[in-house]
Amino acid sequence: MPADARQTLHKTLQLVDLSSLSISSVGPIFSVAAAGSAMVQAAGAAVPLAIVLIAIPFLLCSWIFLSLNQHFPNAGASYHWSRRIMGIDYSNFQAWIVIMAYFWSIPPILIPAARFTLEALGVPHRGAGLQIVVATFWALFAAGVLLLGARITARVTQIFLLIEIVSVAFMAIVGYSHWGPPAVGAASFSLRHIHWAGVIVCMVVAATIVDGWEIDSYASEESRKPRITPGWGGIIGAVSVVLYYLLIWPLLLHQVPLDQLQNSSDTLSLWAATVSPQLLPWMRIAIIASTAGGLWLTTFILSRALFAMSRDGVMPGWLGRLNREHVPYWSVILPILLAVAVVLMQVFFPSMRDLFNLVLSAAGFFLVAEFLLDGINMMGFLLLQHRSVRHHFRAHHHAGLLLGSLVVIISLSAVEVLFFIYGPKYIAAGIDQTVGVFLLLGILYVLWLRWRKTGQGIYVFDELELQEVSNMGPVLRKE
Numbered sequence: 001m002p003a004d005a006r007q008t009l010h011k012t013l014q015l016v017d018l019s020s021l022s023i024s025s026v027g028p029i030f031s032v033a034a035a036g037s038a039m040v041q042a043a044g045a046a047v048p049l050a051i052v053l054i055a056i057p058f059l060l061c062s063w064i065f066l067s068l069n070q071h072f073p074n075a076g077a078s079y080h081w082s083r084r085i086m087g088i089d090y091s092n093f094q095a096w097i098v099i100m101a102y103f104w105s106i107p108p109i110l111i112p113a114a115r116f117t118l119e120a121l122g123v124p125h126r127g128a129g130l131q132i133v134v135a136t137f138w139a140l141f142a143a144g145v146l147l148l149g150a151r152i153t154a155r156v157t158q159i160f161l162l163i164e165i166v167s168v169a170f171m172a173i174v175g176y177s178h179w180g181p182p183a184v185g186a187a188s189f190s191l192r193h194i195h196w197a198g199v200i201v202c203m204v205v206a207a208t209i210v211d212g213w214e215i216d217s218y219a220s221e222e223s224r225k226p227r228i229t230p231g232w233g234g235i236i237g238a239v240s241v242v243l244y245y246l247l248i249w250p251l252l253l254h255q256v257p258l259d260q261l262q263n264s265s266d267t268l269s270l271w272a273a274t275v276s277p278q279l280l281p282w283m284r285i286a287i288i289a290s291t292a293g294g295l296w297l298t299t300f301i302l303s304r305a306l307f308a309m310s311r312d313g314v315m316p317g318w319l320g321r322l323n324r325e326h327v328p329y330w331s332v333i334l335p336i337l338l339a340v341a342v343v344l345m346q347v348f349f350p351s352m353r354d355l356f357n358l359v360l361s362a363a364g365f366f367l368v369a370e371f372l373l374d375g376i377n378m379m380g381f382l383l384l385q386h387r388s389v390r391h392h393f394r395a396h397h398h399a400g401l402l403l404g405s406l407v408v409i410i411s412l413s414a415v416e417v418l419f420f421i422y423g424p425k426y427i428a429a430g431i432d433q434t435v436g437v438f439l440l441l442g443i444l445y446v447l448w449l450r451w452r453k454t455g456q457g458i459y460v461f462d463e464l465e466l467q468e469v470s471n472m473g474p475v476l477r478k479e
Contacts, residue, residue, distance in 0.1 A: 009075060009221045009307075010150060010326045015229040017154035018216035022237025024161040025301070027109075027294030028244040029168065029268065031209030033287045034112045036252065036267030042426050043202035044258065045187030046194050048249045050202035051210070055242045057411045058210050060404040061371045062238040064378045065217050066231030067401055071381070073226035074459075076308025077217035078374050083312065083458050085381045092449050094373050095309055096442035101366035102302040105208065106339040107346075108360050109298065110135040113291045116266070120284040128347045135343055139336050142296035146303065146332045149325035150222040153300065160289040167286030168244055171268075174276045175251035183274070185257030200418040201426040204364040207415075209245075211367050213237030215297055218304040251275075303331035311459040314449065358434045361427050365419055365435050368412050375408030 013021075043050045065077075074080035079098050083091035114134035118126045145156050182188070216233035220226045252267055256274050264270045272283040307328035310320035323329045346357075382402050423431040449456070 011222060011224050012151040013154060013219055013223045015233060018219060018223060018229055018233025019236040020158045020161055021154060021215045021219060021297060022213040022233045023240050024157045024293040025212035025215040025297035026237060026241040027290045028241045029164050029286050029290035030294050032248055033266045033268040035205055035209050037262055037264050039202050039205050040258065040261045042198040042205065044195065045189040045253055046199050047202060048246060050199045051206050051245050054203040054206045055210055057408045058371065059238055060408050061374060062213060062235045063404055064374060064401065065214055065234050068378065069217055069220055069231035070227055073220035073230055074308060075218060075221045075304040078370055079305055080308055081377045082373060085377050088456060089446050089450065092314060092446045093442055095314055096445050097366055097369050097373060098305050100438055101363060101370050102298055103335055104360055104363040105298050106335060107342040109291060109295045110139060110339060110343050113138040113295060116284060116287050116291055120288055132344065132347055136340055138292060138295060139340050142299055143332055143336045145296050146300055147323060147327050147329055149327055150219065157293055160293045163286055163289040167283060170279065172247055174279055178275050182254050183257050185259060187253040187258045197422045198426060201422050203415055204368065204419050207368045208364045210241065215301050218301045299332060299335055302335050303328055306331040313456040358428055358430055361431055362435050362438065365416065368415055372409065372412040375405045375412065379405040
């Protein structure tokens with residue numbers, strides 16, 4: 001049935017808001033600063049190649065997201081689409097993948113947020129206790145921004161994004177004006193000497209720094225035009241961040257020695273200190289702004305997914321409760337609290353640190369898995385439900401979407417398989433077993449939901465949605 005007005009999300013976001021959220025959610029400055037070292041260790045000078053290779057299926061996914069948003073706008077996005085197209089059990093498994101992908105992406109943001117903040121403040125001794133305090137501050141700040149509503153979240157995000165855009169512009173101007181000969185020990189790219197195993201691992205790491213643009217799909221119910229603007233914001237975000245990376249990485253690899261990049265915990269501050277020390281304070285502020293935006297927007301995605309799951313009976317109903325700003329407050333608060341708990345256990349229980357590092361490293365696998373499942377969703381929709389596609393292929397302009405879905409499925413499946421082969425060597429021993437355990441838990445989760453036999457449905461939030469659900473044949477509907 002159509003949603004009760006008191007239990008719906010506010011429609012306040014326009015295209016400029018959605019595109020801002022999409023760009024900032026990726027956090028390009030933070031991503032390069034925090035993940036740059038691991039990427040260089042894996043792929044060396046071929047980091048830009050790895051980014052391009054993983055960006056191709058991700059850009060195709062943004063096109064897929066646009067189409068699915070036009071048909072099924074919903075706060076659950078990927079989770080909801082699979083429910084409508086592939087069925088309840090498949091959707092419940094994708095729900096698990098979505099939760100794993102986004103929740104395990106939050107803790108790795110908190111500690112860098114604390115470290116970058118303390119560095120910017122010039123604090124000489126950054127002990128574990130002080131880092132926890134600052135990380136907790138950013139967690140509470142992120143929760144506060146989100147609980148004030150989608151419109152306030154968009155406005156605060158735009159302020160932080162402006163800092164990030166200006167910093168990228170300054171970096172390009174300063175960096176390319178100081179291009180000159182390569183630094184001693186700088187990376188040199190050669191097609192004949194590509195270490196493909198490292199490139200594959202770098203692609204999985206790069207998946208964690210290329211994703212995030214899909215946030216506008218999870219904000220579709222909060223869009224003023226839910227069948228028009230969601231999807232376009234994601235395309236703008238995906239294209240923008242890929243261009244950012246192709247602008248930034250040549251500077252890093254050309255102007256900073258490779259061994260320094262491999263051993264740095266903050267590759268962008270290292271670049272600024274090497275090329276233009278007067279730019280260093282500004283760069284640190286930009287990194288903090290990017291980190292903070294990525295923190296609350298990753299939580300935003302997870303909160304809307306949990307909200308949609310609660311409406312369908314997949315998650316507890318209290319996760320769908322809204323505050324006066326029409327924000328699912330428990331779906332915001334719970335992930336933040338759990339992420340802080342993970343960080344605390346990492347810091348205060350050294351015996352658990354290696355385990356959590358393995359789990360956090362698996363986030364890239366689950367992010368890739370989410371988009372792989374969306375490629376399957378799109379192909380299933382075109383072949384099984386969009387009945388006119390087979391007879392009027394050209395008229396519906398879906399030949400390209402079908403081909404794009406096939407490319408996404410093949411390429412991301414290959415990345416996932418190769419992750420199992422090369423992950424233990426380049427990421428950490430035991431990463432395969434960690435991912436395998438979580439996949440098994442996902443299967444058990446689906447079986448448990450089936451055994452529980454509580455009412456599960458497909459929530460629809462407007463009359464047009466109701467009609468489309470009916471037209472597609474027998475489906476469950478929340479009453």
